[in-house]
Amino acid sequence: DSGVTQTPKHLITATGQRVTLRCSPRSGDLSVYWYQQSLDQGLQFLIHYYNGEERAKGNILERFSAQQFPDLHSELNLSSLELGDSALYFCASSVAEQGAVGELFFGEGSRLTVL
Amino acid sequence: AQSVSQHNHHVILSEAASLELGCNYSYGGTVNLFWYVQYPGQHLQLLLKYFSGDPLVKGIKGFEAEFIKSKFSFNLRKPSVQWSDTAEYFCAVYNNNDMRFGAGTRLTVKP
Numbered sequence: 001d002s003g004v005t006q007t008p009k010h011l012i013t014a015t016g017q018r019v020t021l022r023c024s025p026r027s028g029d030l031s032v033y034w035y036q037q038s039l040d041q042g043l044q045f046l047i048h049y050y051n052g053e054e055r056a057k058g059n060i061l062e063r064f065s066a067q068q069f070p071d072l073h074s075e076l077n078l079s080s081l082e083l084g085d086s087a088l089y090f091c092a093s094s095v096a097e098q099g100a101v102g103e104l105f106f107g108e109g110s111r112l113t114v115l
Numbered sequence: 116a117q118s119v120s121q122h123n124h125h126v127i128l129s130e131a132a133s134l135e136l137g138c139n140y141s142y143g144g145t146v147n148l149f150w151y152v153q154y155p156g157q158h159l160q161l162l163l164k165y166f167s168g169d170p171l172v173k174g175i176k177g178f179e180a181e182f183i184k185s186k187f188s189f190n191l192r193k194p195s196v197q198w199s200d201t202a203e204y205f206c207a208v209y210n211n212n213d214m215r216f217g218a219g220t221r222l223t224v225k226p
Binding site: 002035041042043048058106107 | 161164213
């Protein structure tokens, strides 16, 4: 158990819908990273938050958005879903200080299936 | 932003064979380097990491990696693989709040 909690574990929805994935980082970790893992594209970095602020953005679509709340949990919102959005979405947390990073601790992922 | 390349998509070995998985990154500045492993049905776990110092890094389960700055490489090695090493292996590079992973290498070890 990494200490990172992601909900829901599985989600099936239809094209055009909107879903929210939730991540609770390990106690004390200020950084949250979101990744998308699909068969054909590997592990794609989406976005990084540190203590409520966006720090880095990767290959995140405009239909996707994220935020980190004052209690440090984070949500990834996926809207206007397409079939190609079906993937495993991972959240990871770390004790990150400016300019450095320690180990990332990954959650078990949220598997999204868009039908 | 930096990019990470893993040369091998799928590697199949017999038990006791030696393993080397390639990883190259594009960023020329100071980076932190990692190898993660994902066993079937599980989340990613850290195998080893390099921040500074000795470029030969030893990790868990007998894995090691060598950082060669001039080649922008951080290859993962294990002298003798076991069936339980069957998993997907990801190289990762961190710089300036950005943590990027390679596409992963699937390792299958035949008993």
